[in-house]
Amino acid sequence: MKKFRTRVKETLDPGFGTRYQQDAKRLINKDGTFNVIRKGVGFSSRNVYQDLIKMSWTRFFFATMLLIFSLNTIFSLIYMGIGMEDIEGEIRGQGFFHNFSQAFYFSFQTFTTVGYGRLSPVGDLSSFVAAIEAMVGLMCFALVTGLLYGRFSRPNISLEYSKNVLVSPYKDGWALMFRIANRRQSLLMNMKASVSLTFKEATNGEMMRRYFVLNLERKNILFFPLSWTIVHPIDSESPFYEIDLNTINDYDLEIMIQMEGFDETFGNVVHSRYSYLPSEIEIGAKFQPAFKTDKKGNVILDMDDLHIFDKVPYQQSEMGNQKLNADRNIENQKEK
Structure with missing residues (x-):
């Protein structure tokens, strides 16, 4: 696996630990549970x-x-x-x-x-x-x-996450994007999103985890009747800015998502978790619209359309290429 090189400042450990004796699986499972097995707790x-x-x-x-x-x-x-x-x-x-x-x-x-x-x-x-x-x-x-x-x-939340994270055109550059939608008929308000990146690397024979908080275009929305496309711009403040995304599968990383919202039916705050691995990141793609309007003026949200995307040509930003080439030159000089 390649080392993840970035000048972006790390964040504190969110609770998963930083040192591992050997390689570990993903931190957050597809069902939102943590990949932790507790032993020695006894019967209760x-x-x-x-x-x-x-x-x-x-x-x-x-x-x-x-x-x-x-x-x-x-x-x-x-x-x-x-x-x-x-x-x-x-x-x-x-x-x-x-x-x-x-x-x-x-x-x-x-x-x-x-x-x-x-x-x-x-x-x-x-x-x-x-x-x-x-x-x-x-x-x-x-x-x-x-x-x-x-x-x-019991108040809980059932969100549908898009199967892939897309690297899509965004303004004059690119951005990581994924979509979510409410699978139930309940009304969710004040939705908040927190997205983090973690990757593993071997340091002195130990597996170390590093963590970064990803900046979002919008961290919260007031109403959530349709789908929400969560966007992380790949700019100079992004840890993805200085790497070649075409080789994303060569990195041992995980994108972790924490969602929070207010369920109007139960009157409680509810949470949802999810994560994506490099194999679930699609480079050069754009989501198709997930909802449409029928002849009567009703807005129709189809959960199956949440995952549909079109491929688009991908090209690394010029500044990102310059930084990437500079890092490669430094590595070549060190090897010599």
Whole structure:
């Protein structure tokens, strides 16, 4: 990998650290989570609660069903251990699977407090176990109801980021550009953007990270009903100004994005994170319009159009070429 040479002043470590014993993956994953695995924290019910709140709906559904069916299976085996003669009703047939199915149906009716009446406990021990199961069922459904409320009431943001960062024509030069849009029908206000650059380089056998804050054309907007193209001008104050962007894939860098906005539905401030790697930077390209107006005058925003761009000829700025050539001459002199 090439060394990233720039005269732009570095910024302080935003919280990811600067020294690494070996190469590391991207800092911010595509889903906005940090690429950090915590070990040695021990078990905490609070962590379980947070995991259940933050996990996907599919995983939450299967986790809930697994818990309910596992508990009913355990109680079914307990009833079978006590003896099926302690359950009164139309229990016909013989064999383990038949008895287990009858015990499972009875357990599920007790767990959900439905109690159809066909099956009922008659012994003291089976009645005691049924009472315990009914309480466990009530507590389980109360917990699931609380988790559902927490998941629905938790304010979060769902932004669509363009698949690529483009190096596009901007005024008399070039700029890095990417687009975002709100995937939900909620109203977002006072959107703020913060974009940083980090790159890795080997120094004395150690992997070091350096960080830079990228200046933006606009750091915030008041209203966010459509898409927002966030622009970083590649000028003399940009760390990209003195490098050959045609060789961007030769650099080990990452563009990190932090978005903040006010969700009018929940009345809370919400955040979103994303990052781009060199392979996701398109040199010499320009976004196509992401929205249009129909015959009735309605503005139509198509999320699929957020990622569409056209290629344009790219040419390094004259000043940037001069600095790049000067740096190359200095490197050649050092090598001699």
